[in-house]
Structure formats: C-alpha cells, structure tokens
Amino acid sequence: MIRAWVSFLNKQADAAMARAMVWSIRSGSRKEFKHRQCCISREQKKMIRDYWNRYTKKNRPLFQALYSCMHGDFDVRYLPDDLYLTRMLGYLNDRDYAVLTNKCLQPLLFNCRQPETVFMRIKGSFYNADYQLISREEAIRLFLESGEAVVKPATRTHSGKGIRFHSAREAAEVSDFLDTHFDQVPSYIVQKVVRQHAALAAIHESSVNCLRVMTLLIDGQAVALSTVLKMGAGGSQVDNLGFGGIVCGVREDGSLREVAFSANGDQFGRHPQGFDFSGYPVPSFQAVREMAVKMAERLPYTRLIAWDIAVAEDGEPVLIEYNDIGELGFMQYANGPLFGDYTDQVLSEIFR
Template identity: 30%
Template sequence: MSIYQNFKNSFVKRIPIIQQRLTQLQLEISARRYMKTLLAKKDLPKLSAEEIKEAKSYFKSRGYNLKNTYWHRYYKGINGEFHKNYVPYDIFNPRINPMLNQRRQWPALLDKNLTYHLFREFNQPKRIVQNINGFYYINDEIVDLQEAINACGSIESKLIIKPTIDTGRGKMVNTFSVINSKTTYKDYSIEKLFRLYGKDFVVQEFLEQSDVLKSLNPSSLNTLRIVSYLNNEGVHILSSVLRVGKLGSSTDNFSTGGLFCGILHDGTLKGKGYNPKGEVVTEASTGVSLAGCKIPNYAKVQEMVKSMHHVVPYFKIIAWDIGINKDDFPYLIEYNTHKLGIDLQIADGPLLGGFTDEILALALKKS
C-alpha cells in the first residue's frame, strides 16, 4: 500500500473524531456565551475562592476541566445554595448528552407526531389533526385539507396547536377555539392558521387538568418536568419539578415568564419556586401557596415515566413533560433528549443527583 493510501486511510478514520471535537467546541462556546450574557443582566454575587476551588477540584477529580464556574454562580445567586456538583451546560451539552444519548436518533424519534406510535400504550392528549411532511392525517389516515378543517371545526372545546419538529421554549404553541368557522387565534380561519404553521404540526384537544394544578394557573397546562436515567439496573428519577405558567399565558415555560418549583419524593412541592427574573416566589400568580401543594397521583407519574423510558433505550437521559388530567391521571405531553433544559437545577438541586459520579464516568468512557 502506498504512502498516499496509508495517509488517506488514516485521515478518513480521523474525520468523525475531528467532527466530534469541533461540535463539542462549538457547544462549549455557545453555552459560555449564553451564560455570560445572562450573568451580565443580573447582579449576582460572586462565589467565594473556596467555593470556586471546591467546584473545580470536584470535576478535576472526575476527569473534567471545569474552565469556569459561571453556572455555579448563577444557580447559587438565585437559590442561595452552593453545590459543587451542579452540572454546567458547557459540560452537559457537549460532553455528557451526546455520549449518553444517540445523536443519530434525534431527528426522527423526536418528531412529536411520532410519540403517538412510540407511546401508544400510554395516555396522551387526543389528536384531532396531524400534519406530517405536508400531509394531513386523522387517525393515521391521510385526508385532504378540507377534511382536516372540518375535523377542527367540529370540536367545541379548546384546542392546542404546536409544531412537532424543532420545538422548544413554548415556541408557536397556541391554544384556540373555533367559533363560527373562525379561530380565536387572531380571528384566523382554520385554513389560515394551518398555513401559518406550514407543515409538521399537530392539533390536539386541550387537556383539562387536575383541579390542584389548575388552581396554580388556569390559562396554561402546568406540567411536571421529570428527568430519568436508564442504566443496567433500570430507570431512575434524577430530578423532578413542576412548571407553572404566568397568569394569562397558554404555556408553562420558564422562558416565557412561568415559574418552576422542586418536587419532593412524595409529590409535595418544596414550597419555594423561581421565576426568570431570578426571584424566589412562594405562591403562584393566582395567589395559591406552593407550600403544602401536592401533585396528584405522583407515584403513578413516576411509574409511567419509568415504563416509557424502556421504549426508547437509545437515550439514557430523558426529560419528560407530564400533565395531570381532571381525573388525576398522568398524560405524556412530550419528551426531550436534545434540549433538556437543565436550569431546573435552580429548583431541584444538582441535575444528576446520586448518579453524578456514574454518569460523569460513563460520558468520559464513551468519549
């Protein structure tokens, strides 16, 4: 074999490694830029020299170079609690997530239209119309535009429409009703609303939620964000928070003005919630106190999450959004493996909990 051929073969083999490193570098830079911008907007106290040393030593002893303590400062600055094992975005996104979750599975398996097939054995909001790559579907059968319009027009209750690909942060998630062939969304016709979304979206019946969660904010579906981890021993719950929307908002996202509050093992809220301004809140915008509020059927929620995780073992860490219906049964709203939203550490402590060492070691081993 010629010297040229040897060099070519060696170079080709290294291309995936080079691509991986470049992707990691890009994610690290993006994460740090995001946090530096966030810190610049807030007047948060700096960590002590001892806290900085403790955090860096912790990660160094586990094979990681903690290049900054931006996230430790941000989380402590809001909740007043320092933990050396807070997981920063610039370690989680480029190092942990790609190593534990198969990146090649993300584009297909995260299409929210597919969840009705993947998780068919579990409760989900009733689908009215799906648009998949420009084709309209009702009950898994292709229909024309007019049939899709008629299906939505025949529903008297509130509906919700949302994209099914490249979603996040509540973007383009809207609730509406149909009155005299017009939607309550900007008085659009159903066809005009469909055109706004283009393709790859779903229209669902709005889930009538539990009285307990409705009392915290009736305008949004308030959901549980539960992070689970799959290993050889089974599925483990790493973190659990309740997300509550801002009064009048149709989404419960933290980024759109909502709040989140940690959940104890028995389903009781921790009592202190946090909003995007970095403020500690003890009650929802409706005036209902968070302290003493208990998630209905929480044991069933955990059981459901553990059962669902076995369906998609390609992903070892998953963030699940779970709603509770008016009869207190859990419903899958969506699941996330790419954008997990790890800022829930503010409300529930270090993301990886008692499995931090195991997961950090696993990410290094696979990389």
C-alpha cells in the same frame, strides 16, 4: 472524496459553533453571578476543583458557585452548563434518534394516555388519529367537532413557541386560522385540550400546569432524577418559562418546595396570582413518575429525557411530550444537582 470534505467541513463548523456556545454560556453565567451578588470561599472553590479534576480539567467552579447560590445549598456536584450541553448530552443521547421527538410520532411511540389527536399534518399531507390519509376538508371538519383544540408544530420548536389554541364554529374560520399561522409549517399535530386536575388548576387555571420529570437510564433501569411543577402565569395558556411561566421543585413526598423560579432565575415565594407553594401536595405525583420511568424504558438510545406530564381531571397522568434536550438551569435551581446520588457514576462513565 467530496463526502470526506463535506464531513470535514461539517465537523469544523460544529466545533466553531460549540466554541461560540461555550463562550456565550460562560459569559452569561458570569453576568448572572455578579447580578445575583453570589460569592464563594477559597475553601469551597478548592473543594469544587478537587472533585471535578477527578473527571475533567475543563470544569469552571463558576457554575457550581452560581447554582449553590440560587438553590441555597453548596454542593460540588452541580453540573456545569457548558459541559452538560457539549459533552454530557452528546454522550447520553444519540442524536441519530432525535427524529423521534417529532410530536406526530409520539402517539406511535408510547402506549400510555396522551392528549386525543384530532388530526395531523405531516410533510404537507393530512392524517387522522389512525395515521390514515384524509383531505384538508376532512381535517377541518374534525377540528370543528373537537371544540377547542391546541395546534403544535411537530419539529424545531421549544419553550412553547408556535403553539396556538383555537376554537371555531365555521369551516372558513378554521381554514383562515390554519392558513394564517401554520401554512408554512409542514408538520404539526392538532389535539384536544387536556382538562387538568382541580388541584393544579387552582394554581393557575388558564394553563395546563405540567410536571417536568427528568429520567436517566442507568444500570439497566430507568430512574426518576428530579421533578418540578411548571406553571403558567398572568393568564397565559402555556406553562413554558419562555412565556412568563415559573417552576417549583417537588420533593420526594410529592409536596412543593417553598420557592419557584422564572427563566432568568428570579425567585417567587408565591405564584404571581397569589398561590402559596410551600408544602402543597401535587396530585398523582407517584403515578406521574411511574409513567415517566416506564416510558423511558422504551427509548434506549436516549438515556436522559425530560418528560412533560399533566394530571387530568380524573387524576390520571397524561403524557404531553418528551424532550431529549432537557433544560438544566431551572432543574438545578429548584432541586439541586441533577444527577444527585448518581453523579459520580455518570461522570465516571462520560469522562473515562
């Protein structure tokens, strides 16, 4: 009886949170629509309604109008943010397996090149790269041997929050650093810093500029839907938009598009440090996409995944992390409708 009540209350709480989230998303999109001075014709609004009414009555043409304005091309297939978060992700990705996004588990999940693990702290205990228990003193020694390292919280983090870079020569300095920034973080991973390809360092040298590849499992295979290049700016060591980074769409031939976007949708014809995006060839583009597709096949319970993949100095792709709640906004700003030619098929499956 108690379990039944707890389940009922949890469902009510989830429903209330979903309503609040939808209201916030729609309100924010309306403000952005006005701020960008976007417009939509009656004919375009009718086209959007006719298309989406085949699947659901809950779509708001506001979203397709805003994305068409930002990307520059009208299309009825742009995904609405509210339905993406409340219906599509929940259908495509089984939340029971969200635990697999724990960064300390990533080396176990994927048999591809990844940043070299220095050590991990998991639930308060320290482990080496082979998942063998070690002492805190041994972990500090490994940190000192690594030179510069990056420390990432294993869970409950996004947009680069909580990530720290550090180099030290003394054990006491490492100890103080960990106590100051990670004492209250029960699980984190320490990795050697990836040295990126010169062609990507030329854009913004301070950050490791990753390719974000969105993949979808459909018809018994994984496909790459959309790819953008994430870039740091202003000397930041991370490429996340939450820290001033920007993204630029990548065409199917591996060249950058003309315009990049910030987190709030501001457009950049050049990188803030002066780099010209238009037509710039991304190194190892096909190899990066092939890695994302191959690794996506290992996660059947998470059909829609956002992969962050760097390109090392030697041109080989390096898996930085994967996300089961990929950002929709900047992907559609940069490249158009996320599901592209698969839109009708995916919507028919979700809203059947």
